[in-house]
Amino acid sequence: MIKNLEYWINKQSPARILSLGFALVILMGALLFMLPICHKANEPVDFIDALFVSTSAVCVTGLTTIPIGDTFTPIGYTILAILIQIGGLGVASVGVLFTLLIGRKVGLKTRQLVVEAMNFSSYGGVVQIMIVFLKITFFTELIGAVLSFLIFLPNYSPPAALGIGLFHSISAFNNAGFDILGAYDSLSAYANNVPMNLVTTILVIIGGFGFYALMDLYQNRFQWRYLRLNTKVVTFMTIFLLISGTILLKWTTDETWLEAWFQSVIARTAGFSTFSLAKFTQPALLVFCVLMFIGASPGSTGGGIKTTTFFAVAFQAISSTVENNRDEIFHRKFPSLVFRKALTVLFYGLAVVFVGTFLILFFEPDLDLSSVLVEVTSAFATVGSTVGITPGLSTPSKIVLMICMFIGRLGPTTIATLYIVKGMNEASYTEEDIMIG
Structure with a gap:
């Protein structure tokens, strides 16, 4: 039985294994959330809401159809945190961590999963990179937990502040x-709390910057001329989007500069809120x-089509008009x-948003x-940001959002290639041009 399972797994593509792994973790989380020990006695959780919260946690989204703080027990919070951690690290990374903990060698299949999940360009040094990645994750989270504990302490008992902070x-x-x-x-109660805003935004920025880029910055001591092109693009786009987002949101809303900064960071892709x-x-809303x-x-732990994708598409569009x-x-x-990959990701991303929006508008007229x-x-x-319509959505609309979260976490191109069958192209058609624009 086990040998047959191993044979079947080895025959599957990395994209299929990753998708199946995420799906199994989501299902397991949903079943755990329905247990009486995970939710308060007067707050039962039905399957669709449990599945939605589990999907949102594993896909590190933050959308929820039920009030988390008023529904779950400390055990439920713990399970939710574990699911978020698995989702942020990725199923492949958790597999590497587990393999290292039990003292076994990381096999080729696991390395393939890591390369697929993390968008690495090669297999060289994958395990070493993942070890650094895990160290950065746990160290940063530990520092963030201590600082958050100190922020929550004035309003909560020490044990509660410690749990909430972690x-x-x-x-x-x-x-x-x-x-x-x-x-x-x-976090609306902390809208004017500068330490809370700074700690939260720094954690979000580090988590969303990309571990490969972080390693490159550290190894080259932040010296710009020695950085890889990927790191330069990530750094440029991160700074550009944070600054431009802050200015545009301050200009188009009644937010303070602190709130505008917070929302500009959160849009990239954390889902907290200090301003509804x-x-x-x-x-x-358009911005x-x-x-x-x-x-x-x-x-990184964040989603979206990614900063490098947008940069590549925009750069190609602008540079194509330059002599x-x-x-x-x-x-x-x-x-x-690079440009072909970027256009592919952009197309599938727009397609998912269009189809998802159309379906929910159909279900919720x-x-x-x-x-x-x-x-x-x-x-x-x-x-995970919302204008407040999530709890009132019908079951079909919740399912649409879960599918969108799942696709967004794995990547639209990964989902699109699940059923591709490789084969030899022995012939091709004659090339012919078409008019564009």
Whole structure:
């Protein structure tokens, strides 16, 4: 039986194994959430809500159909934190961690899963990179937990502040956006608390920056000229989006500069809130949707189409109109394959958001376009921000959002290649041009 299972697994593509692994973790989490020890006696959880919360946790999204703080017990919070941690690290990374803990050698199949999940370009040094990745994760979360504990301590007992602080650190670093403070208020009570805003945004930025880029920055002592092109693009886009997002949100809302900064960071893709999206103007919601859709950077805990994807598409669009352009920037030249990959990710991302928005508008005719667009973009980009419509959605709409979260976490191109059968192309058709624009 075990040999047959191992044979079947070895025959599957990395994309299929990753998808199946995430699906099994989600199902297990949903079943655990329904246990009486996980929720309060007067707050039963039905299967669809348990499945939704589990999907949102494993996909590090943060959308929820039930008030987490008012529904679950400390055991439920613990399971939720574990699911967020698994989702942030990724099933493949957890597999590497477990393999190392039991003292076994990391096999080729596991390495393939890591390369697929983390978008690495080669197999070289994968295990060493993953060890550093795990150390960065747990060290950063520990520091974040201590700082969060000190922030929550004035309002909670030491044991409660410790639990909330640890949960908050895990949720923030993994860009999940869950909180256990009660109701759906998120961090609105801490809107003017500078330490809370700074600790949360720093955790989100580090988690969403990309571990490969973080390692490159550290190894080269932050010296710009020695950095890889990927790190330069990630750094440039992160700074550009954070600053431009803050300015645009401050301009289009009644937020303070601190709130605008917080929301600009959170849109990339954490889902906490110190200023309700229901108070956003239509231009602000549009800006927020764009920030969510772009998301974090590759190899990070965040979602979206990724900063490098957006940069590549925008760079190609602009450079194609420049005379004698050679696709060069930061003293490096982009391979043509990068642009094709970026356009593929962009197309599938837009397709998921369009189809998801259409379906929910069909199932919920009383909702307006902007609210649904925010909800679907938030689900696909694994952000977790909402204008407040999530709890009132029908079961079909909840299923649509779960599918969007699942696709967003694994990546639309990964899902699209699940059933591709490889074969030899012995012949091809004659090439012919078409008119564009």
